[in-house]
Amino acid sequence: MRRALPASVLALAMAIAGCATDKVTLLENEPGHDTGAVAVIGKGGRETVVDRVNAQASLGSGSSHVRGLKKLKPAYGTLLGSLPPSAKAFVITFPTGSSDIPADQRGVLEQIRNELSTRPGAQIEVAGFTDSTGGDAINDKISLDRAQEVAEQLRSFGFPVDREDAIGRGEDEARARLGDEVANEGYRRVEVIVR
Structure with a gap:
């Protein structure tokens, strides 16, 4: 089986x-x-x-x-x-305060592109996150900027990512797990889920 x-x-x-x-x-x-x-x-x-x-x-x-x-x-x-393949997750990390996709993370975009090319009609979800340094307003904005930047890259490859499927989650997850004002690259990320 x-x-x-x-x-x-x-x-x-x-x-x-x-x-x-x-x-x-x-x-x-x-x-x-x-x-x-x-x-x-x-x-x-x-x-x-x-x-x-x-x-x-x-x-x-x-x-x-x-x-x-x-x-x-x-x-x-x-x-x-006959069932579709399981969802697959990809993670792109970012430097502090930036929504530009780092050069060393471009390979992840290629992995996503390859996965999407084998899944016609796939649903694409893009969620941005931050670590817990800085205030809520700036972290909400930068997490959304990161998600939108990745979504735009996927659109440039020809894959449809609906505007509402690129969301910013801010620092809530990082603050809950790490406490406030903790820098951690693992939380400065965008997660792309392909279903």
């Missing part, structure tokens, strides 16, 4: 695809992600939890039971293979 999927998404995908089923199967998630669990509510409100990989619960009117599967249906591989 090429990809795995959280059980809740699989159940939703099966419902959307119109798959008529009286069972729910918990498949392995993508590498690096927990598999999760699915609660099956039976007649009378009785709950059965499927929390093991490659396990299945019936959805019949009687009591549900969970059983392990020795072999998965080939249709699951077809279903999962």
Whole structure:
């Protein structure tokens, strides 16, 4: 099987695809992600939890039971293979007080460009952040300027980034994690999420 999927998404995908089923199967998630669990509510409100990989619960009117599967249906591989790839995140860091993309970060723009070229119709989200030095007003502005600068670069490559998809988040995250007036390059960044 090429990809795995959280059980809740699989159940939703099966419902959307119109798959008529009286069972729910918990498949392995993508590498690096927990598999999760699915609660099956039976007649009378009785709950059965499927929390093991490659396990299945019936959805019949009687009591549900969970059983392990020795072999998965080939249709699951077809279903999962037709899903879009997972979201991918990219990070561009900035020097203090600047919204100009540094020369050493241009390679990240190329990585984004390559990723977008393989995903026609992808959604692009661009969020700018700052560290916790300086005041709220200046950090709100510079985080938005950074996001807009990256969005403009992506537009120049021919990728549509809606104006409202480039946002500034200011220093709130940095202040919550580091405290006030702490310089940290890891927080002076733009995150680009490609879905």
